[in-house]
Amino acid sequence: xxxxxxxxxxxxxxxxxxxxxxxxxxxxxxxxxxxxxxxxxxxxxxxxxxxxxxxxxxxxxxxxxxxxxxxxxxxxxxxxxxxxxxxxxxxxxxxxxxxxxxxxxxxxxxxxxxxxxxxxxxxxxxxxxxxxxxxxxxxxxx
Amino acid sequence: xxxxxxxxxxxxxxxxxxxxxxxxxxxxxxxxxxxxxxxxxxxxxxxxxxxxxxxxxxxxxxxxxxxxxxxxxxxxxxxxxxxxxxxxxxxxxxxxxxxxxxxxxxxxxxxxxxxxxxxxxxxxxxxxxxxxxxxxxxxxxx
Amino acid sequence: xxxxxxxxxxxxxxxxxxxxxxxxxxxxxxxxxxxxxxxxxxxxxxxxxxxxxxxxxxxxxxxxxxxxxxxxxxxxxxxxxxxxxxxxxxxxxxxxxxxxxxxxxxxxxxxxxxxxxxxxxxxxxxxxxxxxxxxxxxxxxx
Numbered sequence: 001x002x003x004x005x006x007x008x009x010x011x012x013x014x015x016x017x018x019x020x021x022x023x024x025x026x027x028x029x030x031x032x033x034x035x036x037x038x039x040x041x042x043x044x045x046x047x048x049x050x051x052x053x054x055x056x057x058x059x060x061x062x063x064x065x066x067x068x069x070x071x072x073x074x075x076x077x078x079x080x081x082x083x084x085x086x087x088x089x090x091x092x093x094x095x096x097x098x099x100x101x102x103x104x105x106x107x108x109x110x111x112x113x114x115x116x117x118x119x120x121x122x123x124x125x126x127x128x129x130x131x132x133x134x135x136x137x138x139x140x141x142x
Numbered sequence: 143x144x145x146x147x148x149x150x151x152x153x154x155x156x157x158x159x160x161x162x163x164x165x166x167x168x169x170x171x172x173x174x175x176x177x178x179x180x181x182x183x184x185x186x187x188x189x190x191x192x193x194x195x196x197x198x199x200x201x202x203x204x205x206x207x208x209x210x211x212x213x214x215x216x217x218x219x220x221x222x223x224x225x226x227x228x229x230x231x232x233x234x235x236x237x238x239x240x241x242x243x244x245x246x247x248x249x250x251x252x253x254x255x256x257x258x259x260x261x262x263x264x265x266x267x268x269x270x271x272x273x274x275x276x277x278x279x280x281x282x283x284x
Numbered sequence: 285x286x287x288x289x290x291x292x293x294x295x296x297x298x299x300x301x302x303x304x305x306x307x308x309x310x311x312x313x314x315x316x317x318x319x320x321x322x323x324x325x326x327x328x329x330x331x332x333x334x335x336x337x338x339x340x341x342x343x344x345x346x347x348x349x350x351x352x353x354x355x356x357x358x359x360x361x362x363x364x365x366x367x368x369x370x371x372x373x374x375x376x377x378x379x380x381x382x383x384x385x386x387x388x389x390x391x392x393x394x395x396x397x398x399x400x401x402x403x404x405x406x407x408x409x410x411x412x413x414x415x416x417x418x419x420x421x422x423x424x425x426x
Contacts, residue, residue: 006295008403011148011263013179013220014284029284037297039325039401041181043219043233045196053381054329056353056396062381069198073233073245074216074358074377077327078297078399089399091327091357093216093235093377093385095245097195099206101235103357103379112198113280115220115231117181117263121295121401138397142298142313153290153405155321155362156426171426183323185361185375187338211340215375215387216358235358235377237387239337241348243377254340255422257362257373259323259405261292 009120010035016114022046022075025111026088026118030079035120036086042075044114049094051104059135066102070094072114075106079118082128082137151262152177158256164188164217167253168230168260172221177262178228184217186256191236193246201277208244212236214256217248221260224270224279293404294319300398306330306359309395310372310402314363319404320370326359328398333378335388343419350386354378356398359390363402366412366421 010033016025026040047069052061077090092106128137152175158167168182189211194203219232234248270279294317300309310324331353336345361374376390412421 006297008150008292008295011150011265012284013148013181013222013263013268013281015281017283039297041218043231045198047198051379051383053355053379053383054353054397055381056329056331064383069196071195071233071246073235073247074218076325076358078401080297089327091355093245093357095193095195097197097204099193099195099244099246101243101245101385102383103377103385104355104383105357113196113276113278115281117220121297123295126297134397136397139297139299139399141301142296150292153292153407154426155290155323155364155405155410155423157423159425183360185373187340189340211338213337213375213388215377215389216360235387237335237337239339239346241335241337241386241388243385243387255338255418255420257423259362 006121006123009122012118014116016111016116018111020111022109022111022114023088023090027086029118030086035079035118036081037126038079038118038120040077040116040118042114042116044072045112046070046072046109047112049109050107051102052107053104064104068096070096080126080128087128148263148265151264154260156258158253158258160253162253164251164253164256165232169228171260172228177221177260178223179268180221180260180262182219182258182260184256184258186214187254188212188214188251189254191251192249193244194249195246206246210238212238222268222270229270290405290407293406296402298400300395300400302395304395306393306395306398307374311370313402314370319363319402320365321410322363322402322404324361324400324402326398326400328356329396330354330356330393331396333393334391335386336391337388348388352380354380364410364412371412
């Protein structure tokens with residue numbers, strides 16, 4: 001596949017409201033700003049995070065539910081499309097007050113304080129399609 | 143709050159001097175280059191890192207002092223203002239030679255080898271103000 | 285050393301082919317696109333990752349071999365030159381299905397699903413040279 005040239009669009013640095021779910025907030029910000037392709041990163045402090053770990057055999061995610069407060073040491077990922085809808089994939093590293101570190105795909109997390117950087121990428125849209133081999137929604141391979 | 147359009151300014155890739163504190167070096171680079179809004183990431187190898195874990199109840203940070211050498215697997219965060227001064231918030235994931243992983247807000251770390259990417263963001267300044275509810279210095283909510 | 289102004293070049297968001305080594309894929313993409321200076325980040329799911337932890341005393345890396353499937357929670361680093369060749373340095377945080385987190389310099393990892401963001405930086409080239417003190421190939425200090 002020939003690689004199409006992409007450039008950077010708008011940038012935003014902002015704080016999500018306390019109590020909002022981090023992913024819900026990310027989808028909201030992307031919709032409000034019309035971002036359908038890009039990358040993001042976030043740090044801060046969250047509650048009740050749910051992490052996922054992909055089982056490569058069956059394509060399902062094992063869920064890890066963290067019911068205490070956690071430092072959001074790093075959250076990052078990308079923004080693209082799945083069918084006509086926005087699709088955000090996020091991964092996160094968190095730690096608790098005893099220094100215990102957890103990490104995985106971020107499936108949910110309630111915002112205590114979350115500072116977010118969203119970087120729009122401009123160019124041909126990237127769309128996730130159902131991959132019959134893995135059962136996952138994936139971009140075409142480059 | 144209406145979101146104001148931000149764009150990217152100057153970019154830098156550089157190495158911090160051995161022995162300097164990572165945060166002191168970051169503040170120095172931002173001052174030398176006149177960066178008051180932006181994001182950064184760093185990787186490398188550090189000594190004597192101190193990590194913080196926010197206690198969401200009281201707003202204080204529990205400190206975790208690591209007195210051996212650590213791989214700086216990821217350090218990232220943002221640059222903004224607090225009153226008229228530069229304010230840098232950094233989080234980091236580190237690991238030791240036995241593979242033990244620690245992560246939290248980065249409060250201090252002596253540079254052995256640190257490679258740094260600083261990306262300036264241009265637009266209306268972002269200023270931290272004391273939030274009476276949490277006791278933290280925070281940006282306005284978007 | 286006076287800091288030379290750098291700006292951003294081309295951006296790419298893409299998926300690496302399953303079965304390819306992550307670093308081999310990164311080198312291939314950078315060569316195909318003519319990127320010799322930049323930063324990248326990646327997330328996804330990998331197999332048989334090898335992590336390294338620098339021994340600051342002797343300059344060698346202790347290797348940690350992970351022979352099961354892992355979530356690629358974060359992989360990031362930079363692209364520059366070493367002599368006339370491309371030189372990519374990557375660090376990664378991974379987790380397994382039991383939630384065990386590992387992190388270090390990424391030395392190898394077989395791609396299951398890896399989504400990659402590559403951001404070219406334009407400006408004077410950065411070249412790694414052998415540092416007699418540490419035995420490492422390093423950029424000049426800023």
